[in-house]
Amino acid sequence: MSAEKTSFYIPLSIIFVLLVSPNIQHSLGGDTLSWCQSLTGDQTLVSKEGHFELGFFSPGNSKKYYIGIWYKKVSPQTVIWVANREVPISNTSSAELKMTENGNLALSSSRLVWSTKSTSYPANSTVAVILDTGNLVLRNKSNSSAIIWQSFDHPTDTWVPGGGVGMNKITGEYQSLISWKNFEDPSPGPFIYTIDPSGLNQFLLQWNGIETYWSSGVWNGHAYSGIPGMDQSPYFVSNFTDNNERKQCTLTFNMKDAYTRGMLDSSGQAKQWLWTNDSQKWAVVGSQPADPCDIYSVCGTFWPLRQQQQKHFALAPKVFEPVSFYRMEPE
Structure with missing residues (x-):
C-alpha cells in the first residue's frame, strides 16, 4: 500500500513579501x-x-x-x-x-x-x-x-540602567546626552545634558554647549539638591560615583517586567520614561526642568538670554509639562 502524500501550497506573492518587506527584520x-x-x-x-x-x-x-x-x-x-x-x-x-x-x-x-x-x-x-x-x-x-x-561610553540622547552620564578622568572624555535635531533626524541638536565642567558634583542642561538653562543642584549623598523628591521612589535609585577613574551618575532600576530610560528630547527637556508589560506603552514619570520657571530667566531676570536662544525657550510654557520627579501614575 503506497503512502499518501500531502502537498502544501504557499502563494509566490506571500514568499516575495516575506523576503523583501522593509518592515520585517531578520x-x-x-x-x-x-x-x-x-x-x-x-x-x-x-x-x-x-x-x-x-x-x-x-x-x-x-x-x-x-x-x-x-x-x-x-x-x-x-x-x-x-x-x-x-x-x-x-x-x-x-x-x-x-x-x-x-x-x-x-x-x-x-x-x-x-x-x-x-x-x-x-x-x-x-x-x-x-x-x-x-x-x-x-x-x-x-x-x-x-x-x-x-x-x-558614547551615549547619544538616551541613557538606560547600567549606563552612566559623567566623565572619564583618565581619557578626559565626557559621557553626555545630546538631543536629536528632531524625531526624524538623530544628528546632534542644540541641547546637551552634561556633568558640570567646573568640577561641582551636579549636572547641567545647556544650549549649544554655551548657555546653561538648568542645573540639578549638587549631589548631597543621596539626591541632587535641585530635584525634590528624587530619593523617595523605591523603583529608581540614583548613584553618584567619584573615584580615580570616573565621575558619573548611574541609575538602579528595581521594577520587574518593565523598562526605563532617561532621554534629552529635541525641546531641551530631560525626561524619565517608564514602560511596563501591563500598560504596553511609555509614560513620563519625571522631567527636568519640571516647570518653565525652573529655566533661567523665563520667569525672572536671572541673566539675559541671547536673542537666538530666546527663540527656543519662548515656547517653554507650551512645550514643558510640569511633572513631579518619578511620578508613578501614567500621563
Whole structure:
C-alpha cells in the first residue's frame, strides 16, 4: 500500500513579501558579530534574553538609514543609541557592519562611515556583542571581561540602567546626552545634558554647549539638591560615583517586567520614561526642568538670554509639562 502524500501550497506573492518587506527584520542568529561576519540589509543582532536589538533603522518618514539599538519587545520602535548619527546612509543594500582586520567594528557603504576607532588588535581576536543592558561592547574573543570599547561610553540622547552620564578622568572624555535635531533626524541638536565642567558634583542642561538653562543642584549623598523628591521612589535609585577613574551618575532600576530610560528630547527637556508589560506603552514619570520657571530667566531676570536662544525657550510654557520627579501614575 503506497503512502499518501500531502502537498502544501504557499502563494509566490506571500514568499516575495516575506523576503523583501522593509518592515520585517531578520536576526543574524545571535547576539554576536565575529570575524568574517557582517550585518547587512534587514539583518539584526538580538541580545541573549531578547531585550535589545541592533541593526539598520530609518526614523519616522526619513529616507536615511542608521545603525542603532532599540528595545526588541517594545512597539513602536524606541531607539536608545545611534552609531552614525552624523553620517547617515541612503540605503542598506550596499552597507555593512563588520569586524575589520584591526579588530574594530566598522560601518561602511562604499566608504568608511563609522568605526569604534579603538586600539588595533589582530584579526579574529575580537567580537562585538549586544548585551541585555542595551550596551554594545567590543571585547576580547577569548576573555569576555576584557572590554575594549562600549556604546555606554558614547551615549547619544538616551541613557538606560547600567549606563552612566559623567566623565572619564583618565581619557578626559565626557559621557553626555545630546538631543536629536528632531524625531526624524538623530544628528546632534542644540541641547546637551552634561556633568558640570567646573568640577561641582551636579549636572547641567545647556544650549549649544554655551548657555546653561538648568542645573540639578549638587549631589548631597543621596539626591541632587535641585530635584525634590528624587530619593523617595523605591523603583529608581540614583548613584553618584567619584573615584580615580570616573565621575558619573548611574541609575538602579528595581521594577520587574518593565523598562526605563532617561532621554534629552529635541525641546531641551530631560525626561524619565517608564514602560511596563501591563500598560504596553511609555509614560513620563519625571522631567527636568519640571516647570518653565525652573529655566533661567523665563520667569525672572536671572541673566539675559541671547536673542537666538530666546527663540527656543519662548515656547517653554507650551512645550514643558510640569511633572513631579518619578511620578508613578501614567500621563
